[in-house]
Amino acid sequence: MTSPTVDASQDQNGLIYLQLMFVMATWGLNIVSIKYLTQHMDIQALAAVRIVIAFVTVTLIMKARGSRIPKLGSAQLAWVAFAGFLVVYAHQVALVSGLRVSSAANGTLIMATSPLLSAFLAAIFYREKLTATRIAGALLGLLGVGMVVVGSGAQLGLTGWGDAVVFVAVLVFVFGGLVIQRMSRMMDPLGMLWYMYLAGGVMLVGHAALTPSSYHAETWQMAWWPWAVLMFSAVIASGVSNIVWNAGIARLGISRAALFVNWLPIFGLLFAALFLDEHVTLTHVVGLGCVLGGTWLGLRRGAQPGRAAAAKA
Numbered sequence: 001m002t003s004p005t006v007d008a009s010q011d012q013n014g015l016i017y018l019q020l021m022f023v024m025a026t027w028g029l030n031i032v033s034i035k036y037l038t039q040h041m042d043i044q045a046l047a048a049v050r051i052v053i054a055f056v057t058v059t060l061i062m063k064a065r066g067s068r069i070p071k072l073g074s075a076q077l078a079w080v081a082f083a084g085f086l087v088v089y090a091h092q093v094a095l096v097s098g099l100r101v102s103s104a105a106n107g108t109l110i111m112a113t114s115p116l117l118s119a120f121l122a123a124i125f126y127r128e129k130l131t132a133t134r135i136a137g138a139l140l141g142l143l144g145v146g147m148v149v150v151g152s153g154a155q156l157g158l159t160g161w162g163d164a165v166v167f168v169a170v171l172v173f174v175f176g177g178l179v180i181q182r183m184s185r186m187m188d189p190l191g192m193l194w195y196m197y198l199a200g201g202v203m204l205v206g207h208a209a210l211t212p213s214s215y216h217a218e219t220w221q222m223a224w225w226p227w228a229v230l231m232f233s234a235v236i237a238s239g240v241s242n243i244v245w246n247a248g249i250a251r252l253g254i255s256r257a258a259l260f261v262n263w264l265p266i267f268g269l270l271f272a273a274l275f276l277d278e279h280v281t282l283t284h285v286v287g288l289g290c291v292l293g294g295t296w297l298g299l300r301r302g303a304q305p306g307r308a309a310a311a312k313a
Helices: 004-037 043-065 074-101 104-111 114-125 132-151 158-183 189-209 224-252 254-275 282-299 305-312
Strands: none
Touching: 004 074, 004 104, 004 224, 004 254, 043 074, 043 189, 043 224, 074 104, 074 158, 074 189, 104 158, 104 254, 104 282, 114 158, 132 282, 189 224, 224 254, 254 282
């Protein structure tokens, strides 16, 4: 007979699985949204406005929950500022800059390498075991990205450079994840997200203020639909979804939660075809297969000794 405690735990995990699928759908649509918005708004102003609105969203959610903003020491503030620089400032600047000249389809496939790179870099920085399977997964995933870039006909042209900049966005996001993993032992994930958005938002606003094109009238005189897309990107994709994502990591652990990122390119390609009329080619499909296969290999783990012993008992 199954105990009520086990059933409740399974129900909770099932709800979290659905929530993480929602996050992947919103993130896939967000890549398409950012690509669309780069055609209507200066990219530096876009990055700054998105994060400022996301910061306000997280603040309102904290207030609604009755959460208090934690007080941090100087060392914690330094780590939070560093994470904000990587995950918010550098990631956003590279992402909007890359998607301005790359396609949403290419961008979503390149973003799908993040869990694979996370596992690979964790093996380097946190001394997790680096097996031949993980190395093969890394090579297969990079092969898939290369196929997408070359197959797009860009090669070393403008779109190819856009793909490279998107890959830089993935790299800084993954390095930021390593910093977050270190910080998660010291503070609450929601409070950490609040400080990261505050630090990164200040950097983005400063960057936009020093960019002359941010003051062009057309950036601020968009029609209602681009503003609606911007609100979705900031409030839902960057604000709410990041809170749900952090909760999923807290419940499942980063290795299990990262498996859901495999769905990001599927949603991204679907939305790019539906809303941007981008053509999904056979090269995209094969590249997607390589990225997903590489991610699966990179995240594979053998049975843990404790679990094996429990099974034998």
